Structure formats: structure tokens, C-alpha cells
Amino acid sequence: MILVNKDPLTFLYLYGYRIGNEYFVTMWSRLKKFFIETGDLSFFAARYFKEALKPPFEFRELLRQCYQMGNRSLFLVGITGFIIGLVLTLQSRPTLIQFGAVSWMPNMVGISIVREVGPVITALICAGRIASGIGAELGSMRVTEQIDAMEVSGTNPFKYLVVTRILATTLMLPILVVFGDLLALYGSALVENIKGGVSFQLYFNTVFNALNFSDLVPATIKSFFFGFIIGLVGCYKGYYCKKGTAGVGVAANTAVVMASLLLFLVDFIAVFIADIFYEL
Amino acid sequence: MENKDQIKYKAEKPDLGTVIEIRDLRKRFGDNHVLNGFNLTLKKGSNLVIMGKSGSGKSVMIKCIVGLVAPDSGTVKILGKEINNLDREAMDELRLDIGFLFQGSALYDSMTVRENLEFPMRRHKKKLGINKNTEPLVLEALENVGLAHAIDLMPSELSGGMKRRVALARSLILKPKVILYDEPTSGLDPITSKEIIELMHRIQKIYGTASLIITHDVDCARVISDRIILLVDGINYAEGTYAELSKSTDPKVAAFFKK
Amino acid sequence: MAKTKLENLKLGIFVVVGTVLLVIAAYLIGNKQNMFGKTIPISAIFKNANGIQLGNNVRFSGINVGTVKRIEMINDTVIRIHMIIEEKMQRHIRKDAVASIGSDGLVGSMLINIVPGEGTATHIGPGDELKSLSKVATQDMLNTLSLTNINAALLTEDLLKVSQSLTQGKGTFGRLLNDTLMAQELHQTITNLKHASSQASSMIAEMTALVKQVDMEKSAAGVLLKDSISGEKMLSIIAHLENSSFEIQKMSENLHSVIGEFKEGKGTLNYLATDTTLVRQLETTMENVTQGVQNFNEVTEALKHNFLTRRYFRKLEREQKKEDKKAVD
Numbered sequence: 117m118i119l120v121n122k123d124p125l126t127f128l129y130l131y132g133y134r135i136g137n138e139y140f141v142t143m144w145s146r147l148k149k150f151f152i153e154t155g156d157l158s159f160f161a162a163r164y165f166k167e168a169l170k171p172p173f174e175f176r177e178l179l180r181q182c183y184q185m186g187n188r189s190l191f192l193v194g195i196t197g198f199i200i201g202l203v204l205t206l207q208s209r210p211t212l213i214q215f216g217a218v219s220w221m222p223n224m225v226g227i228s229i230v231r232e233v234g235p236v237i238t239a240l241i242c243a244g245r246i247a248s249g250i251g252a253e254l255g256s257m258r259v260t261e262q263i264d265a266m267e268v269s270g271t272n273p274f275k276y277l278v279v280t281r282i283l284a285t286t287l288m289l290p291i292l293v294v295f296g297d298l299l300a301l302y303g304s305a306l307v308e309n310i311k312g313g314v315s316f317q318l319y320f321n322t323v324f325n326a327l328n329f330s331d332l333v334p335a336t337i338k339s340f341f342f343g344f345i346i347g348l349v350g351c352y353k354g355y356y357c358k359k360g361t362a363g364v365g366v367a368a369n370t371a372v373v374m375a376s377l378l379l380f381l382v383d384f385i386a387v388f389i390a391d392i393f394y395e396l
Numbered sequence: 397m398e399n400k401d402q403i404k405y406k407a408e409k410p411d412l413g414t415v416i417e418i419r420d421l422r423k424r425f426g427d428n429h430v431l432n433g434f435n436l437t438l439k440k441g442s443n444l445v446i447m448g449k450s451g452s453g454k455s456v457m458i459k460c461i462v463g464l465v466a467p468d469s470g471t472v473k474i475l476g477k478e479i480n481n482l483d484r485e486a487m488d489e490l491r492l493d494i495g496f497l498f499q500g501s502a503l504y505d506s507m508t509v510r511e512n513l514e515f516p517m518r519r520h521k522k523k524l525g526i527n528k529n530t531e532p533l534v535l536e537a538l539e540n541v542g543l544a545h546a547i548d549l550m551p552s553e554l555s556g557g558m559k560r561r562v563a564l565a566r567s568l569i570l571k572p573k574v575i576l577y578d579e580p581t582s583g584l585d586p587i588t589s590k591e592i593i594e595l596m597h598r599i600q601k602i603y604g605t606a607s608l609i610i611t612h613d614v615d616c617a618r619v620i621s622d623r624i625i626l627l628v629d630g631i632n633y634a635e636g637t638y639a640e641l642s643k644s645t646d647p648k649v650a651a652f653f654k655k
Numbered sequence: 656m657a658k659t660k661l662e663n664l665k666l667g668i669f670v671v672v673g674t675v676l677l678v679i680a681a682y683l684i685g686n687k688q689n690m691f692g693k694t695i696p697i698s699a700i701f702k703n704a705n706g707i708q709l710g711n712n713v714r715f716s717g718i719n720v721g722t723v724k725r726i727e728m729i730n731d732t733v734i735r736i737h738m739i740i741e742e743k744m745q746r747h748i749r750k751d752a753v754a755s756i757g758s759d760g761l762v763g764s765m766l767i768n769i770v771p772g773e774g775t776a777t778h779i780g781p782g783d784e785l786k787s788l789s790k791v792a793t794q795d796m797l798n799t800l801s802l803t804n805i806n807a808a809l810l811t812e813d814l815l816k817v818s819q820s821l822t823q824g825k826g827t828f829g830r831l832l833n834d835t836l837m838a839q840e841l842h843q844t845i846t847n848l849k850h851a852s853s854q855a856s857s858m859i860a861e862m863t864a865l866v867k868q869v870d871m872e873k874s875a876a877g878v879l880l881k882d883s884i885s886g887e888k889m890l891s892i893i894a895h896l897e898n899s900s901f902e903i904q905k906m907s908e909n910l911h912s913v914i915g916e917f918k919e920g921k922g923t924l925n926y927l928a929t930d931t932t933l934v935r936q937l938e939t940t941m942e943n944v945t946q947g948v949q950n951f952n953e954v955t956e957a958l959k960h961n962f963l964t965r966r967y968f969r970k971l972e973r974e975q976k977k978e979d980k981k982a983v984d
Contacts, residue, residue: 172519180659183666190669256505265502268462269516269566270488291673298676324683328710332684336677 160352167272168279177276181284185246189292192245193238197296200237201229201303209311218312225304226323231331234297236383239342242289243375247350250281251371254354255364263355278355282347289343290336334390341382349375414473415440415574415606416461421470423456423630430456431467432630436608438574443600443607445617447652448627454610455499457627458576461608462496463487475573488519495567495575495605499582501559503551503566510534510547513566537565540602541595557588561595568599575600577609581616593619614653618642626652693742694721695781699754699767704734707756707765713738715752715769720744723767738767751776755788 205225212218254277257263266273305319353371357363416438423431430453438444448454459465461472463479472479474490482490503512513534538544541561551559560580567575580596581589593616600607600620611617617624618638626634626641626649634641634649642653686692704726713721721740729735740748751772759766769785779785 176659179663179666182670183662187662187665187669253506260500260505261498261502262504264459264464265496265498265504266515267464268491268494268496270491270519271515272484290677291670294673294677294680324680327680327684329681329684332681 156356157348157352160355161348163274164279164282164348164351167275168283172275174276174280178280178283181280182288185242185281185284186288186291189242189245189288190295193241193292193296194299196237196241197234197299198303200233201225201300201305202307204228204233204300205304205307209307221304221308221312222314222319222322223326226301226326227331229297229300229304230327231335232383232387234300235293235335235339235342236379237300238293238296239289239339239346239379240376242285242292242343243346243349243372243379246285247346247353247371247375248368250285250347250350251353251357252364252368254278254281254351255357255367258355258357259359259361259364274355278351281351282344285347285350286340286343289346290339293335293339293342330390330394334386334393338383338386338390341386342379345378345382346375349378413440414438415475416608417471417473418457418461419471419473421457421460421472422468423453423460423465424468430630431460431470433470434627434630435632436625438606438608440573440606441604442622443609443620445609445611445621445624446627447612447617447624448610449612452627453630454627455578458578458608458610461576462491462494492570493573495570495572497560497563497567497575497577497580499579501551501556501563503554503559503563505551507551508547509538509543509549509551509554509562512551512562513537513569516566516570533569537569538562540568540599541565556584557591560584560588560592564592564595564599568603571603572605574606574608577607577611579611579613580609581611581613586615589613589616596620612652694739695742695745695779696724696737696739697779697781697783697785698735698737699785699787700729701734701736701756701787702732703756704736705756705765707736707767712759712766713740713769714766715740715744715748716771720748720769736767745780746778747771748779749774749776750779750783750785752779752785753788754785 205221208221208224209218212221212224254263257277263273263277266276301320301323305314305316308314308319309316350371353367353374357367414437416436418434418436421431421434421436422429434453434457436444436446436457446454446457456465460467461474461479463482467480475493477486477490479487479490503509504515507515514530517530517533534547535544538547541564543558543561543565546554546558546562551562554562564580577596581592584592596607596609597620599605607620609616609620621638624636624638624641625632628648634644634646636644641649644650644653707723707726709723709726711723712719713723721738721744723736724739725737727735727737736754748769749772752769753772754767754769757766757768
């Protein structure tokens with residue numbers, strides 16, 4: 117029994133070969149990779165919390181990253197939000213007119229933007245912009261040994277690079293979501309104003325009448341998690357970037373993919389929890 | 397060039413004789429045995445060159461010295477302290493005395509040359525007693541590498557040679573007792589390489605540091621080395637002065653020195 | 656350094672503006688739910704909460720003044736609904752105000768309407784309990800009424816058909832009465848009519864009782880008529896009632912038999928009509944009646960082809976032919 121010394125995973129792997137099931141083998145190796153990745157990411161997150169709570173704190177770098185991630189993304193988030201609001205309203209109008217419910221537009225658009233569309237679109241835009249940016253930046257720093265250089269210079273690169281970035285995205289995303297929501301509502305109000313002759317005051321009044329704390333609070337809490345996910349995945353992919361310039365590209369690319377996927381997962385969980393919470 | 401300050405600086409730190417001592421260093425990555433019992437002793441003020449093929453474990457060895465890579469077994473003593481037992485704090489303190497020149501310069505892309513040079517000081521300002529104004533130190537280090545005019549440029553605006561010199565200035569700024577050079581001339585044209593080698597030579601005279609140089613550049617080894625260790629398959633293969641090794645008849649040694 | 660300062664300034668503006676916007680949004684939402692301004696708690700007891708939920712609006716004379724805070728089940732028929740209302744509204748709401756549960760538009764959420772009282776009682780204070788209009792009783796009554804009404808309408812329709820056939824066959828009235836089947840039917844119809852009339856009158860009596868109740872308590876009348884759902888239902892029932900009554904009247908003129916009973920009803924209707932809010936409804940009712948007459952004619956036409964009467968009309972035709980033949984002979 118040569119298999120006795122092997123770990124269960126290897127045993128299954130070899131067993132897979134023995135029954136000659138190629139499909140099973142590749143499936144299993146993929147699954148194994150997935151679990152390893154999940155475990156690595158969890159350790160990375162745990163390390164983040166450990167390092168984030170321990171002094172010294174890199175306030176100046178944190179501010180710099182907040183500026184990079186917050187202010188620099190504002191334009192993109194704003195434009196996207198505005199267009200989403202505009203399009204959502206334009207597309208819903210014909211249907212609502214059919215039902216004679218076009219006066220419900222502010223309620224419908226307002227709630228869908230504040231609850232779901234605003235946070236998710238902003239987070240996806242930021243996953244595209246920030247997660248890939250972090251992935252590429254840290255990746256190239258890893259490849260060109262800048263991270264090692266920091267370590268040697270007596271600065272903890274994890275604190276200086278990772279903690280500041282994750283914290284910055286976590287703090288900035290909710291604010292970006294607020295701006296995104298506002299511009300989306302503005303875009304929607306603009307359509308209603310031009311096409312339906314609804315005044316801005318009436319529009320926003322209706323929106324805020326329709327909204328509840330149960331719409332705003334979970335969405336805001338969710339945004340923090342979105343920000344955390346974006347920073348975490350970007351840093352994780354960049355920090356453990358494979359050597360070579362190709363590695364940087366892979367890091368940036370997988371950071372976006374993984375961040376987007378995790379965002380939807382977190383969103384699903386958040387909606388699920390919020391639902392249970394407000395059912396009570 | 398040697399001014400009073402530097403003499404004073406040197407006098408403050410006791411002469412420990414041996415700066416770096418490595419005993420039976422082993423490291424493997426998976427099934428790849430990189431280091432198989434490497435030994436090394438670096439005396440104060442001397443220049444030791446480690447030569448070896450790519451993948452012979454030179455870079456891993458030098459990273460073991462500064463704690464970037466944890467060895468599987470063996471001891472690394474720097475200035476009499478065994479680094480395996482040090483916590484992060486003590487290690488950072490020890491790193492004050494070690495300068496490290498990375499293979500690709502490793503300048504921080506997002507910072508100016510000035511910020512790059514200030515970076516190693518940010519953690520140690522109190523310990524070093526440096527007041528808020530770091531300007532004189534930065535300028536001094538840059539002048540030593542002849543790049544005082546580039547102080548406000550970004551690394552992307554510098555040529556490869558200039559980058560290497562800025563990186564050198566950065567590793568010198570805390571006036572370390574030992575500087576580790578990881579392939580100081582790699583990726584540079586022969587003329588620039590020569591300039592860098594001369595600069596290393598001069599700086600060593602100014603600061604009186606010990607140097608550990610990893611290279612496969614024979615010219616570099618010839619100019620700068622007091623002694624050379626030849627690293628083959630993760631273990632000391634041959635050791636001696638440039639003159640001794642270059643005359644060696646051992647095929648593996650000769651392979652390095654023939655032009 | 657200057658660059659860093661500028662960046663920090665911009666970041667500061669960004670963060671402050673974002674946070675302020677979030678706070679404003681939270682304030683606007685919270686303001687709607689009276690989370691911030693000074694409020695006082697009041698309550699009212701209902702038999703049926705009618706699906707009211709926490710956070711539903713409380714309206715006083717059509718203005719949002721507060722929200723539902725808690726719904727407490729005291730026993731199987733007593734539900735206490737706790738509300739908070741704006742403190743500044745305290746001086747407008749008196750202790751004799753009446754609370755009722757209504758809905759905001761056709762598909763809107765439920766809400767609590769508070770209707771002002773006579774205006775002589777003192778102002779409400781924190782913890783006061785308002786009188787409530789128990790919607791359940793009213794609604795139950797209205798439901799019975801509408802059922803009666805439907806029955807009456809059906810019978811009336813039957814009657815209309817028959818009476819119409821009678822008037823159509825003017826000259827042959829005697830012959831019709833001799834036709835045993837038809838006579839039996841007519842007899843039945845008249846019985847039905849009598850039944851309907853008595854049902855209508857009892858219904859009208861019920862209505863009168865309701866209206867009297869309404870009259871007795873002016874505030875309750877206000878509630879009933881202002882409350883969109885019950886008001887509309889009431890009006891539609893009255894409309895139905897009137898519709899049938901009108902039809903009955905028209906028919907009665909043909910039959911000259913049930914006028915007396917009806918006149919009593921008409922008196923009640925007139926009484927109702929003096930209530931200004933009903934006048935408009937009456938007008939539309941008149942229109943409906945006119946339309947009803949038109950329908951009536953159509954129905955008559957259809958009746959000619961109905962299997963029940965078809966035989967009779969054929970018989971008429973045949974006899975006509977016989978007479979013609981005799982004349983020729």
C-alpha cells in the first residue's frame with residue numbers, strides 16, 4: 117500500500133487515475149486549485165486584519181490611496197451612474213406608460229438604484245478600475261522587487277501597500293456609491309423632467325418618500341464590503357504576482373474577474389441577509 | 397572626500413571584525429534544492445564576490461541574508477546577531493546596517509528620486525536622530541553618485557544607469573556597514589557597467605563598508621573583489637582571489653573566467 | 656509637498672461632500688418617518704388592523720403628520736395601534752377626532768386617517784387614545800347591502816323583460832293572460848317583484864338607519880365620505896340602489912302595482928340627495944338610467960327572439976294569418 121503515506125487529496129487523485137477517469141482527475145485538480153485559492157485569500161484577509169490593527173499606521177499613504185481611489189474614480193463612477201439612471205428610466209417608460217403607472221417611476225427607479233443598481237454598478241466599475249490598477253501596480257512592484265526593497269528598507273510592505281489600499285477602497289467605495297446614486301437619480305429625473313414634465317422637486321420628493329432606512333442602510337453596509345472585496349482581491353493578486361511581465365498582466369486580469377465574481381457573491385449574501393433581517 | 401562626520405560615524409560603531417557569517421545554509425523550493433549547505437564569511441571592509449550560473453542559488457542566498465527568504469536550515473549571523481531568532485522589530489533595526497542594491501534597481505515608480513531616497517529613513521528617523529529636514533542627507537547621497545540634479549525627477553524619467561546609481565544612493569543613505577549587491581551590472585551596457593563598478597569602488601572607499609557582490613560579470617569581479625566564492629549547485633565550489641581563480645584549471649571554474 | 660496638500664484638500668472635499676450627501680439622504684428618509692423631529696405618541700383601538708404595517712403614514716385632514724409605531728393585539732377583537740405624530744400638530748388635533756384605517760389610492764399602502772371632530776374638545780396630549788371608526792362593521796353592512804342590491808337588480812331585470820313583453824303586446828293583452836304558461840310566469844314575476852320591492856325597501860330601511868347614524872355623528876359621516884374606499888363603495892351601492900329603483904319605477908308605471916312601496920324609497924333617496932356630496936353621484940345615476948332605458952329597448956328586441964316568448968309571437972303571427980285568410984274567404 118504505497119498510498120498509505122499520501123494525503124487524502126493525493127489518494128483521491130491517484131484513485132482517479134486508477135479508475136481511469138480523466139474527467140474526474142481534471143475536475144478534482146481544478147477543485148483543489150479553487151480550494152487552495154480560497155484558503156490563500158482567506159489567509160490574506162486574516163493577515164490584513166492582523167496588520168491593520170497593529171501600529172504603526174501609514175496615515176499619509178492611506179490618504180494618498182484614498183485620493184487615488186476616491187477622487188480619481190469619481191468621474192468614471194459619476195458618468196456611469198448618470199447614464200445608468202438615464203437609460204433605466206428611458207427603458208422603463210414605455211412599460212410603465214402601458215400600465216398607466218408612469219408616475220411611479222421615481223419610486224421604482226429610486227428604490228432600484230439605491231438598493232441594488234447604484235452599489236453594484238459602482239462596485240463593478242471600481243473592480244474594473246481599482247482592482248486591476250492595484251493588481252497591476254503591486255504586481256509590477258513585486259516583479260521589479262520594489263516590495264522586497266521596502267522590506268529591506270525596514271518598512272513593512274504589507275502595511276504600507278496592502279493595508280492602506282484595502283482600507284482606502286473600503287472607506288471610499290460607499291462615498292463613491294453615494295455620488296453614483298445621486299447622479300443616477302439626477303439622470304433619471306432629467307428624463308422624467310424632459311419627457312414627462314415632472315419637476316425635479318417632485319421627483320426627488322417622491323424618491324425620498326418611497327425610500328426607507330431598510331433601503332439605505334443595507335446598501336451602505338454592502339458598499340463597505342464591496343470596497344473591501346475590491347481592495348482585497350486586487351492586493352492579493354498583485355502581492356502574490358508571478359514573476360515576469362506576463363505575471364503582471366495575469367494579476368491585473370484575474371483581479372478583475374475574481375473581484376467581480378466575489379462582488380456578486382457578496383451581493384447575493386447581503387441581499388439574503390438583509391431580506392431575513394427585515395422580515396423579522 | 398572623507399569628511400569629519402563620516403569619521404565620527406565610523407568611530408561610533410564598534411569594529412566587530414566579521415560582518416556576515418553564514419553556516420551550512422540550506423533551502424529548497426519543492427523538489428528544487430537551491431542551497432545545499434552554503435558557507436560564507438565577510439570581514440569588515442572587504443569585498444566578497446559570489447559568482448555562479450543563473451539558478452545556482454545566488455539570489456536566494458542573498459535574500460536569506462536580509463530575511464526576505466527564510467532558510468530551511470543553517471545559520472545567518474549579521475554583526476554577531478543570528479537573524480533566524482529575530483522578531484520583525486529587531487530585524488528592521490538590523491536592516492539599518494545593511495544596504496541592498498536590487499537587480500533591477502527596484503526604485504519606487506510612484507515616487508520621485510527624493511522620496512525614493514527618503515523612504516528608508518521614514519521608519520528610523522527617531523533612532524537615527526534625523527530631524528525633519530532630510531534634504532542634506534538626500535543631497536549628500538545623490539552627490540556621491542553624481543546625480544544631485546535629478547532629485548525631483550521620477551524614476552521613469554531616468555536611464556537604466558541613472559536608476560542604478562539612484563538605487564545605490566538609496567542603499568547608502570543610512571550609511572550601512574555592509575552593502576549587498578544583487579547583480580549590480582545586469583542589464584546595463586558595458587560602459588555604464590564600468591561606471592557603476594567604479595562608483596561602487598569609490599563609495600566603498602568613502603563609506604568604508606563591506607560589500608557582498610553577486611554577479612556573473614567577470615570584469616566586475618576583477619575590479620572589485622578581494623575574494624571570490626564560486627557557487628555551483630548551491631554549495632561553495634571554489635574560493636580565492638581573482639588571480640587565483642582565473643588561473644584555475646578546474647573546468648567548471650575556468651568556464652567562468654574564459655572570455 | 657504642495658501637491659500632497661492639494662490632494663488632501665480634494666480628498667477632504669470629496670469625503671465631506673459624500674458624507675454630507677449620505678447624511679442628508681438619511682435625514683430626508685428619517686424625516687419622513689418622524690425619526691428626528693419632536694413627536695408625541697397616541698393610540699387608537701380597532702377591531703381589524705386591515706393590513707396596516709409599522710411605518711405606515713398617519714394623516715390628519717389629508718396631511719402626513721406621523722407614522723404607525725407599534726401594533727398591539729390586546730385580544731381577538733381589540734387591536735391597539737400606537738402612532739407617533741408631530742408635536743406641532745398637537746394643537747390642531749382635538750380629543751374628539753376620529754381615526755380610521757384607509758388606503759392611499761387604488762394600489763397605495765394602508766394608512767390611518769384622523770378626521771377632525773366638532774372642534775370643542777381639548778387638544779390631544781401624549782398617550783391619548785383617539786376614538787376610532789370601526790371600519791369592519793360598516794364594511795360588513797355595506798357588503799350585505801350590496802348583496803341585497805344585486806338580488807334586487809336581477810329580479811328587476813326579469814320583471815322588466817316581462818313587463819316589456821306585456822306592453823309590446825298591447826292589443827293582445829287578454830290573449831296573453833289566457834295563455835296559461837305566460838300567465839303563470841307573470842304571476843311568478845309579480846311575486847318576485849313584490850319580494851324584490853320588500854327586499855329593496857328593507858335595504859333602503861337599512862340604508863336609512865346607516866344614514867341616520869351618519870347624521871347623528873357628523874364626524875363619522877365625514878369619515879365615511881372622506882375615506883376613499885368606504886365612500887366609494889357606499890356611493891356605488893347607492894348608485895346601484897337608485898338604478899334599480901328607477902328601473903322599478905319605470906316598470907311600475909307600466910304595471911301600476913308597486914308604486915306605493917317605491918315612493919317610500921324615493922323619499923329616502925331624496926333625503927340622501929340633499930347631502931351635497933351625493934348630488935354629483937345622482938347626476939351620473941340619471942345618465943345611467945338613460946342608458947339603461949336604451950339597453951332596455953335592446954333587451955326587448957332580443958326578447959322577441961327569446962325561446963320563451965318566441966312561441967307567443969309566432970302564435971300571434973299564425974292567428975293573424977288565419978284572420979287574414981278568413982277575411983279573404
